[in-house]
Amino acid sequence: MKTLSLKPTLKLPNGRIWTLGVPYFWLLLFFALPFLIVLKISLSSMAIAIPPYESLFSFTDEVMEISLNLGNFLLLLDDSLYVSAYLNSLQVAFFSTLGCLLIGYPMAYAMARSTPRQQTILLLLIMLPSWTSFLIRVYAWMGLLSDTGLINNFLLWLGLIDSPLRMMNTNFAVYIGIIYGYLPFMVLPLYANLVKLDPSLLEAASDLGSRSLHTFWTVTLPLSKGGIIAGSMLVFIPTVGEFVIPELLGGPNSLMIGKILWQEFFNNRDWPVASALAIVMLVLLIIPIALFHRYQSRQMEAES
């Protein structure tokens, strides 16, 4: 009898520690610690060696020297290339998020108003593209947007234009690519939010004489704030660091910070500058990430 009653109480804390400890340790080692290392490398100077940077700590004649090199960060401020790449990334991310929201909100709204049977099918239709290779979906636009591509050929055939429009390798192509790639990530959280919205609230508003557009502005929109924030952050944050889309669809003028970081790392092999670029990007994104995190942890924890 005694062993029976002891067993669960002894096992419980043990199991709890393991359940918390294993993912905790893994993420600490492979997610949190790497950021500290990026910070460290960003403060070192480049060297022609393997790995291509100098150590921060040197130990000679019983004196430990720590040399922090702020040159990488000063370089980012000094060179207009980096500054304009950051500004351009933020601008592109902002307007494509807005675009996704303007297209995605009505879509999510229509989905939430469909019958339950239609909803499951529509949900699948929205999710399916986001499961398909991102690279392939960006690639699909290369054939459509190029000078001899389908859209230009079609417009020429219609007689609307005399010479092909230049769409490929422009900022326009980058916007199209980002909106296309990230639209499902906007629609899904918006839908999840709108579908939970109590229809009786809308009925109450309209019973009290509210016009439907007015109801939308004063009731539906404020109540879907959580979904709007989640969707926007899911689009905005990854877009700031986007590499594939500006590389494949953008031109030499569409500077984006993800692409610059990639070039510094792989082409110039300048690891310290690439690390400094990543650190500044993280600092810029800290407020959006905090906003997203607040929403996400509220979603994941039991609220009931």
Add this chain to the structure above:
Amino acid sequence: MKKLASRGLKLSFSKVMLWAGLAFLYVPMLILVIYSFNASKLVTVWGGWSTKWYGTLLENEQILGAVSTSLKIAFFSASMSLILGTMAAFVMARFRHSWGKMTLSNMISAPLVMPDVIIGLSLLLLFVHMADLIGWPTDRGMTTVWIAHSTFCSAYVAVVVSSRLREMDRSIEEAALDLGATPLQSFFLVTVPVIAPSLIAGWLLAFSLSLDDLVIASFTSGPGATTLPMVVFSSVRLGVSPQINALATLIIFAVSTTALLAWYLARRSEKRQKQQMRQADLQMAPA
């Protein structure tokens, strides 16, 4: 009357947007699929139907090798992230508020939005440091990509699984514990069968994310392990090619079949569960 008409108008606006949006999502892929059967080598000129690009694709050993590398990495990453993600989800949905839970929730949801380039760069620098300090990993390759993918995919698994855990009726778990099951028994015999659809969905999501990833794999991989997206990317950089069209079609086909199948199975099991619950309720009612 007027009110009704205006409501109808607004509804139809959002409906139109929904269908236009779906067309926007699907038409480019449809065109890609059609053009993969183009006989002409010039990708923008239609030269009649042909399946020859599929033939050349199957002879391309570089692509076939990359497919098998990618599938292996995706399988092991999805499995590892299922374990890590489910544990994290359990902590989020079941544990009382504590310092450990708070920091875990901070770390688990961050990879959802973190730009790929940052995750890739930071992990590569970690691996270089580890090799320096403890002599492991000596070479970067499949193992390092597996670690990287398991890390970021577990965040997605945690989201999918925790939402199911929250919906689940906790009283059956409590009943099992009251009847003398150990927490481990109650988890595997009671909780797992109930959340099984979300475990499958999470595994599949992690699998597809791992298969799809280019940026993180490019940073953390070595010369020995080239994944499919890396091969596709280096070829696509040079422009549109009919062989890649064929490959893209195969990928789209594989993904949609798997997704449809998973969706169908999940729905069926959900229906069955509901039916069983209803039957149980009926049997309980007279007593």
